[in-house]
Amino acid sequence: MSSYDVIVIGSGPGGYVCAIRAAQLGMKVACVEKRETLGGTCLNIGCIPSKALLSASEKYHEAHGKMETMGIKMTGVKLDLKAMMKFKDGVVGDNTKGIEFLFKKNKVDWLKGAGKLLGGGKVDVDGKAYDAKNIIIATGSDVISLPGIEIDEKKIVSSTGALELDKVPGSMAVIGGGVIGLEMASVWSRLGAKVSVIEFMDEILPGMDDEVRKESRKIFSKQGMDFKVSTKVTSAKSSAKGVDITMEPAKGGAEEKLSVDILLVAVGRKPYTDALGLDKAGVETDDRGRIKTDAHFKTNVDGVYAIGDVIAGPMLAHKAEEEGVVLAEMLAGQSGHIDYNLIPGVVYTWPEVANIGKTEAQLKEEGVAYKAGKFPFMANGRARAMGDTEGFVKILADAKTDRVLGCHIIGPEAGTLIAEVAAVMEFGGSAEDIARTCHAHPTLEEVIKEAALAVHGRPIHI
Numbered sequence: 001m002s003s004y005d006v007i008v009i010g011s012g013p014g015g016y017v018c019a020i021r022a023a024q025l026g027m028k029v030a031c032v033e034k035r036e037t038l039g040g041t042c043l044n045i046g047c048i049p050s051k052a053l054l055s056a057s058e059k060y061h062e063a064h065g066k067m068e069t070m071g072i073k074m075t076g077v078k079l080d081l082k083a084m085m086k087f088k089d090g091v092v093g094d095n096t097k098g099i100e101f102l103f104k105k106n107k108v109d110w111l112k113g114a115g116k117l118l119g120g121g122k123v124d125v126d127g128k129a130y131d132a133k134n135i136i137i138a139t140g141s142d143v144i145s146l147p148g149i150e151i152d153e154k155k156i157v158s159s160t161g162a163l164e165l166d167k168v169p170g171s172m173a174v175i176g177g178g179v180i181g182l183e184m185a186s187v188w189s190r191l192g193a194k195v196s197v198i199e200f201m202d203e204i205l206p207g208m209d210d211e212v213r214k215e216s217r218k219i220f221s222k223q224g225m226d227f228k229v230s231t232k233v234t235s236a237k238s239s240a241k242g243v244d245i246t247m248e249p250a251k252g253g254a255e256e257k258l259s260v261d262i263l264l265v266a267v268g269r270k271p272y273t274d275a276l277g278l279d280k281a282g283v284e285t286d287d288r289g290r291i292k293t294d295a296h297f298k299t300n301v302d303g304v305y306a307i308g309d310v311i312a313g314p315m316l317a318h319k320a321e322e323e324g325v326v327l328a329e330m331l332a333g334q335s336g337h338i339d340y341n342l343i344p345g346v347v348y349t350w351p352e353v354a355n356i357g358k359t360e361a362q363l364k365e366e367g368v369a370y371k372a373g374k375f376p377f378m379a380n381g382r383a384r385a386m387g388d389t390e391g392f393v394k395i396l397a398d399a400k401t402d403r404v405l406g407c408h409i410i411g412p413e414a415g416t417l418i419a420e421v422a423a424v425m426e427f428g429g430s431a432e433d434i435a436r437t438c439h440a441h442p443t444l445e446e447v448i449k450e451a452a453l454a455v456h457g458r459p460i461h462i
Contacts, residue, residue: 004030006331007123007132009115009276012040014308014320015138016099021328023106030132031108032115032125037096038103040140042317045160048095050180052088053163053187054348060084061190066387079191081168088163117281121303124277134303134331137276137283137291138324141269141309146175148235149265155238156263159184168192169261173245175233177204179347181266182220186349188262189224196226196258200250203229205347209359209394209408216353216410219390231256236263271310286312297327319343342425344418351391352414356422357406358396369399373431373454375447377411379462382442388412393451395421395431402430402455413444420448431455 005027008019016038019031037044063077103110113126123130143158145151153161162184168191174181177199189195197204197220203213204220204227217227228247234255235246243263248255271289278285284292284300291299291306298305307327308320322343326336347353363370376392377383391411397404407421424434434452439445446461453459 002030003131004028004109005132006030006134006136006328007032007111007115007130008136008138009123010040010138010140010308011035011038011099011110012138012140012308012320013042013317014140014324015040015136016102016324017321018136018138018307018324018328019108020102020106021325022331023108025328025332025334027328027332029106029108030111030130031103032111032113032123034112034114037093038099038110039092039096041142042140043095043099044092045163047317049088049092049163050159050183050187051348052091053084054183054350056084056087057187057190058350070387079168081166081191085164085166114275116275116277117283117304118277119281132303134305136297136324136327137273137299137304137306137310138308138320139272139276139310140320141315142272143265144268144270145265146233146236146267149175149233151265152238155243155261156236156265158265162188162262162264165262170194171242171260172196172262172264173198173243173258173260174264174266175236176266176268177201177227177229178206178266178268179345181264182216182347182349184264184266185225186220186223193262194226195224196228196260198228198231198233198245198247200232201229202250205353207359208345208353208355209406210361211392211394212353212355212408212410215391216347216349219351219410220349269309269315273310296330297323313340314343314345316343316345339426342422344415344422346415346418348415351388351411352409354409354414354418355407356418357404357425359406359408360396363396363405368405370396370405371399371402371431371455372396373451373456373459375450375454375459375462377444377447379450380442380444380447382444382446383412385442386412393417393447395434395448395451395455397431397455402432404429404431404434407448407451411444411447417444417448420445 006022006029008015008031011033023029111125171194174185174197185195205213230250233247242261245258307323309315329336344356374394378389394408396406431452439449450459
């Protein structure tokens, strides 16, 4: 029986980062992974492959319109979907091999197989037992479907199947107007599919800023997507021709039917905790199947911890990574810190959508007095030079202290731009701090500065 200071179950962003940081801090570490490659859902069938297809499809789309407005006329541009998928697979391979290299560099042992708790500080990996002073569960999440809709990954697909289609469907329906649904809708719409997005709520991107939600639907509609909001799907059945969908208004009403070649179910994810032996080990879970932990990621069982999608909080790779680092440092006797109000959210459509902190609706509900500053990309020189002028930046600041409380962006490179605001908020900075910081010209970052100036009614370029 081998013994470790730390055994991490799961090699996704939370697990592998936690394992590497623990090893850097001098602990003997092993990471359990049953896939043939490291990286979990994110690197293998999630974040990384989807971004590869989003990037490739975006360039294909630009070649059929935007480039011509810049004086670049192209003829004979064709889609080679097989080659695009090969590119995507290559990106995945490079990233997963990179983690293998990092494990070897930091002397992290990869225990290949399915892991489960045996109790008493022991982990079983495909029949072999290992001792650990600390066991960290980082097994991530899995796709969920709707009652009565069976995902076969052929005609009715999850995000996994949507990344592996061997031809562009003539038509596609997407159940769920959240991040995953809109990203996959963007890929296949750009490549030629007629896409319909069906969302139960009254607007897409639930939980985001209301203005951003409305603006994003307007922009994506212009790109060719059809939206059916306040609509629920009551059934979806595969047929010889495709998928037959039945839906009705969310509040009840006349039934409507839709037939498509492919149906993507993107209604959320659930914690992946099956077959981990939680019951046998006495680890408690909540009513949503998430593992219960305290503020230090500790479960009710001594020596057992959990991070990432299996615990409460947003199911985001970077949230899991931060938790992994904080937990490793705590186990080493150091102090760790994570502010759950400052976890950026990004939708990698084009334009991108990003947010951090509070929305206006949340501040109103909490009775917090605030000021809002908004600035459009249309008034930014770099955005005009790029031909990407849709969208805006909105900054929310405390009416009394001017401390930045939130930022909401729809526009080019929003996922990158949000980082500046995240850093300012992490240090308790104000809108005035951003406004008085010199920003390079011409850059998209100037829109952040102008939105901060707009908080106090003094934007320059509008």
